[in-house]
Amino acid sequence: MSLELGKSAYSVEIKQLDLAFGAVKVLQGLDLNINEGEFLVLLGSSGCGKSTLLNCIAGLLEITDGQIWIKGQNVTWAEPSERGIGMVFQSYALYPQMTVKGNLSFGLKNAKLPKDEIEKRVARAAEILQIEPLLNRKPGALSGGQRQRVAIGRALVRDVDVFLFDEPLSNLDAKLRVDLRVELKRLHNQLQNTMIYVTHDQVEAMTLADRIAVMKGGAIMQLGTPDEIYNKPRNLYVADFIGSPSMNFLEGHFEDGRFTVDDMVMPMTGYDFAAPQTANRPAVIGIRPEHVVTGELVRNTPLRYKVDVDLVEPMGSDTLVYAKLGRHIFRIRMDGQAVVQAGETIEIGVDPSRASLFDKATEDRL
Amino acid sequence: MADIAMTGPRGPKPKKRFSRTNIFLYGTLIMISMYYLLPLYVMIVTSLKGMPEIRLGNVFGPPLEITYEPWVKAWSEACTGVNCDGLSRGFWNSVNILIPSVVLSIAIASVNGYALSNWKFKGSEVFFTILILGAFIPYQTMIYPIVIMLREIGLMGDLGGLVLVHSVFGMPILTLLFRNYFTSVPEELFKAARVDGAGFWRIYFQIMLPMALPIFVVAVILQVTGIWNDFLFGVIYTKPATYPMTVQLNNIVNSVQGVKEYNVNMAATLLTGLVPLVIYFLSGKLFVRGIAAGAVKG
Numbered sequence A: 001m002s003l004e005l006g007k008s009a010y011s012v013e014i015k016q017l018d019l020a021f022g023a024v025k026v027l028q029g030l031d032l033n034i035n036e037g038e039f040l041v042l043l044g045s046s047g048c049g050k051s052t053l054l055n056c057i058a059g060l061l062e063i064t065d066g067q068i069w070i071k072g073q074n075v076t077w078a079e080p081s082e083r084g085i086g087m088v089f090q091s092y093a094l095y096p097q098m099t100v101k102g103n104l105s106f107g108l109k110n111a112k113l114p115k116d117e118i119e120k121r122v123a124r125a126a127e128i129l130q131i132e133p134l135l136n137r138k139p140g141a142l143s144g145g146q147r148q149r150v151a152i153g154r155a156l157v158r159d160v161d162v163f164l165f166d167e168p169l170s171n172l173d174a175k176l177r178v179d180l181r182v183e184l185k186r187l188h189n190q191l192q193n194t195m196i197y198v199t200h201d202q203v204e205a206m207t208l209a210d211r212i213a214v215m216k217g218g219a220i221m222q223l224g225t226p227d228e229i230y231n232k233p234r235n236l237y238v239a240d241f242i243g244s245p246s247m248n249f250l251e252g253h254f255e256d257g258r259f260t261v262d263d264m265v266m267p268m269t270g271y272d273f274a275a276p277q278t279a280n281r282p283a284v285i286g287i288r289p290e291h292v293v294t295g296e297l298v299r300n301t302p303l304r305y306k307v308d309v310d311l312v313e314p315m316g317s318d319t320l321v322y323a324k325l326g327r328h329i330f331r332i333r334m335d336g337q338a339v340v341q342a343g344e345t346i347e348i349g350v351d352p353s354r355a356s357l358f359d360k361a362t363e364d365r366l
Numbered sequence B: 001m002a003d004i005a006m007t008g009p010r011g012p013k014p015k016k017r018f019s020r021t022n023i024f025l026y027g028t029l030i031m032i033s034m035y036y037l038l039p040l041y042v043m044i045v046t047s048l049k050g051m052p053e054i055r056l057g058n059v060f061g062p063p064l065e066i067t068y069e070p071w072v073k074a075w076s077e078a079c080t081g082v083n084c085d086g087l088s089r090g091f092w093n094s095v096n097i098l099i100p101s102v103v104l105s106i107a108i109a110s111v112n113g114y115a116l117s118n119w120k121f122k123g124s125e126v127f128f129t130i131l132i133l134g135a136f137i138p139y140q141t142m143i144y145p146i147v148i149m150l151r152e153i154g155l156m157g158d159l160g161g162l163v164l165v166h167s168v169f170g171m172p173i174l175t176l177l178f179r180n181y182f183t184s185v186p187e188e189l190f191k192a193a194r195v196d197g198a199g200f201w202r203i204y205f206q207i208m209l210p211m212a213l214p215i216f217v218v219a220v221i222l223q224v225t226g227i228w229n230d231f232l233f234g235v236i237y238t239k240p241a242t243y244p245m246t247v248q249l250n251n252i253v254n255s256v257q258g259v260k261e262y263n264v265n266m267a268a269t270l271l272t273g274l275v276p277l278v279i280y281f282l283s284g285k286l287f288v289r290g291i292a293a294g295a296v297k298g
Helices: A050-058 A100-110 A115-129 A144-156 A174-191 A202-208 A226-231 A236-241 A295-300 B020-047 B051-055 B069-076 B088-118 B124-136 B139-152 B159-184 B187-195 B200-211 B213-229 B232-237 B245-253 B262-295
Strands: A010-021 A024-035 A039-043 A065-070 A085-088 A162-166 A194-199 A211-216 A219-224 A248-255 A258-261 A264-267 A281-287 A303-314 A318-325 A328-335 A345-350 A356-359
Touching: A010 A050, A010 A194, A024 A050, A024 A194, A024 A219, A039 A050, A039 A202, A050 A065, A050 A085, A050 A162, A050 A194, A050 B187, A085 A144, A085 B187, A100 A115, A100 A144, A115 A144, A144 A174, A174 A202, A194 A202, A202 A226, A211 A226, A211 A236, A219 A226, A219 A236, A236 A248, A236 A281, A236 A356, A248 A328, A258 A281, A264 A303, A295 A345, A303 A328, A318 A345, B020 B262, B051 B262, B069 B262, B088 B124, B088 B159, B088 B200, B088 B213, B088 B245, B088 B262, B124 B159, B139 B159, B139 B232, B159 B213, B159 B232, B187 B200, B213 B245, B213 B262, B232 B245, B245 B262
Parallel strands: A039 A194, A039 A211, A085 A162, A162 A194
Antiparallel strands: A010 A024, A010 A065, A211 A219, A248 A258, A248 A281, A258 A264, A281 A356, A303 A318, A303 A345, A318 A328
8 A cells, every 4th residue: 555645554544633621631631543444442431531532523522722633634623524524413403393314314405415425425324333223213112223224324324434433332231332332343344444332331441442542531541452451551540440340459569579468578570671671660450350360260371369259249250359458458250160169269360470560659551 | 729828918908998198188189179270160150141141149159041241342342541342353363463473483492492402502601601691580660671772673663573572582492391301402413414415494394393293382372371461561562542451450340430330350260361271172182192202302
């Protein structure tokens, strides 16, 4: 693929984006490049600025400073409809007085497309989303899943380069959410459009994303593939935010390649340090509950501890065990078939190469 | 068997018809209804009596002999000043004032409300506050300044001038009404329309307007009753030939010459009150729904 002159390799570029509401700075100096055909998820808890960023990209919020480029065009001052984007909202935002067909064709009529072209595009979108039998119904007569499908269709007919999703599945019930998530992934595979997807649901983020941008306080904490985000969180915030049940943290000291907490010493053999020379300092170790091994497998791990089981939560597919490791409560994820009872003492094994080590002061990964 | 085990209370609890709550509730309702309906009843029966019968003084008694003469007289023969063509002249004047005032004020206020809730601009909140402040200033303080303004633009005594005054005075409360209604419309709907390439007017006419029917009904009722029943502006800003119905009614009822024709006065008053009443009965259901729709978010 050859690059045309002046044409960017990126689908969406956000350069030094600032957004302030009065004195409140919501986004500050934000940079983000999104590749052609990429599925990027903006992930964060509420109030982190993820939806705000999406609205800026859509042109629904006027930015304070910086630039937004889409498909090599500076669209900073462009109207939402001129940016080549389609947007899907959490509340579906279907026009209640129009039929499904009316909803799908509204944007095309505004763009003054010829009638047969509108018909063609509506038919194609309806076919892709399997909503053909619903075309003459009003949104009030549709179920939640059908409504969201129509909302996706409204973005689809516009034949745009970039799809923006603002928590599209949050209003659906749990089962439907999983179904539609799968459909969305299939849709992305089929269309190969750039998609930017805002969610607070880490499962959606992990399953859908090519890359995830974890946001906090208007800044991107980490941008990486789901694998990187999960296995090598760049700082304590990301480590704590990703994973359910969340990571176990132990505060201690890092010294000469070993991590010590109270009287336990963990040699960090096999750990992939971010910087080759790591000085001694107060540190925090993070161990995911699912990376703690029990039973026969303990023999294969370099670090072994005896723990007292405090509480057992059977969840069907697996069992969550709360155990006392010294003065700390440690979460361990075991097999659903595992037979454990409170009060028992079990042996656990930890592999330091799968743990994460953070500087206590800066909270960054070591 | 099951029915052996199930003794004692079963199923819905029986309700007492003449419980204290019911007696109190319906007693209050009946008394309040009487309070409002009795004068209306007196008006109706009096308007159907002839003057000799009224002089007998039996105010609450039904007419011994029903006559429609007073109604005819009130509509087409009663004298106000030099004109002796009854209320009919005032009725048509009122219609001519009412329709343009209602249409104009609602058209402007709905666009105001839409702009103030969806297209916020710098200072729009201040603008809105100032506008709402207008609803709290007594009309009487503005009467004379408006006289001067109307005189300067040459609309004093003209129906157009009165239409203008009614439209302006309806603005604060109507704008508030529409703004609150449009604020309750989900913001994402507006955003979706913008992404779909619709501008200010297209969103207003194609998205917002069809959703705002209930609040339009509320606005129409408020304006129709308010403007139709207005007396103060009507008497000040028009001249005898263009007096609205309420002013004419006053002139008929309060005329000091000749015999007081109570039956004609009652008929005239009922005729004047008929238009808001008809509007209310025609759209009562929509009115209640509109009030609720404006109040509940979502």
